[in-house]
Amino acid sequence: MAQTHGSKQQAQRLEQGAESLRHGAQAQSRENNVSLSTVSHADEPSQRDESSRLTVRMENTYQLGPTKPFPVATVNHILEDVLTTYLQEAQYDPEFCRQMTKTISEVIKTQVKELVIPRYKLIVIVYIGQRDDQSIVIGSRCLWNPKSDTVSSYTFKNSTFFALANVYAVYFE
Incomplete structure (x- = not known):
């Protein structure tokens, strides 16, 4: 004791x-x-908590086409404004152009997304190349539905370089 x-x-x-x-x-x-x-340790989830959570299941909408068409003219104006604003007084420099393709692509994608076009996947591609008495052929191939999918394109040129911006809009069923 x-x-x-x-x-x-x-x-x-x-x-x-x-x-x-x-x-x-x-x-x-x-x-x-x-x-x-x-x-x-009360805030840490246990295995029991994870199994008791309900998963949210989305129902099918059975919507096979867009409710409104993709605004090609509006997107063309966005392409023209962005390319002109960013490249109007610029001169060709490989490092500058490499950075500008990334920047311009992000700006275009953001502005097109602000249009809030439901159920469209967007692909934005920007090319910038030097103008030095040479030619270039840019081609693209896509598998899409011509009734709902589309592309917007704008070409900008100045004395030292050219820029081509494409926005592909593919309807997601």
């Missing part, structure tokens, strides 16, 4: 020591304006 009484006293001393450490750390953190954080 003396041993159990001694172990109880030892456990009480350990608890008191831990309590004083906690209070001391809190007082010290208040003095230094440092927050004291604790970790709770």
Whole structure:
């Protein structure tokens, strides 16, 4: 019994020591304006929680065609505005053109997405090349439905380079 009484006293001393450490750390953190954080394992998901979650199933719409046609004229104006704005006074430089193709593609994609055309997948491709008494042929092939899928294109030219921007709009059934 003396041993159990001694172990109880030892456990009480350990608890008191831990309590004083906690209070001391809190007082010290208040003095230094440092927050004291604790970790709770109650927020961690368990395997039981994952199996109890319901999955959301979307129903088929059976919509086989677009409700409104893709606005080709509006997208052509976006292409013209973006290419003219970004490239009007620029000169050909390979590094500059490499960066501008990425930038212009993202700007065009963002502006076309702002039109909120439902169920269309967009592909934006921008080519920039040097004008130096040479020719280039750019071709593309796509498998699509001519009733709902379309392409918008605009070509910009100045004295040192050309730029071609294409936006492919493919209806997603």
